Amino acid sequence: MAHNGRVTSVTLTLEGERLPGRSCGAAPGFPGYDGIHVGVQRRAKPGELLGLTPGDARRATWTLECAAGPAPDGTTELTGRYVQGRPGDRFVYLSWGTVGEDGAFTMFRRAKLMLGAIAPAVLAAAVGSGRLTGRLGLTDAKGHPLCARVVPPAIRWTAG
Template identity: 45%
Template sequence: MHIRIEGDDLPGRRPGAEADALRRGNVHVGVQRRSSVVDRFPADAEAAVWAFPVDSREVDDLLDVGGPWVHGRPGARFLYLSWGVVDADTFSMFRRAKLLFGDIPTATLRAAHNGAGVLVGRLGLTGPDGGPRCARVRPPDIAWQVE
């Protein structure tokens, strides 16, 4: 199964002290693959898009996902978007957004599993406080569909 996460409204694009601090601090957001944060975008990028495959399989009439991008135990699987400061080759994480597979409508997830298209999640990357979006991101703050 293929997944694409599309993020817009990055917090460093907004005016104000918080956005200035994100830009000066060289803050980036990336997707977590195992313990590494990869495919990073600066906090003031126009948009951020991540695309990657995940394994999916039927287990006792339930759909389970796995692979290096997927975290959590069966029945509670999720993806991480991680925020951190970049200094040379070092990424120092300070926040994460959690995208749970359990929040994806069952029919949508099954359609992607059955090859109907790419599972796409769209979300704004600025949180309610004006900073980087973090914690669990639930619909309607993320919209899932198959394209």
């Protein structure tokens, strides 16, 4: 629960490692892409990305300012400019796309970081400290950009 049911500020840091590279070859169900980048998608503005990072970077780090407050069911949930979804089903989108020579980003897949999968004790500690960190690898088992629902153990959530 948030501090006595009040809304509390939480800085959410996402740390990505093992990026897939700027090019991924074609495979069944995956046409292959060049100029791959990843960023955090803003809520209701899919073309607005935070921290667009090349797919061959050593690491990718994004910092999101969030609010932690009571959800309708009495649990604590995070909201903010980059938090998507309805109450009880909040998530952050990592959008994968290509950046053309003109600088335009064209999305081809997304990873959905499920905030409801954060252990309640970790979220409570994060509300207390004001800091939450999610660490994850950004390449899937096929060597492609990570996509679909991302929950532990694929992401490690820690407080403080």
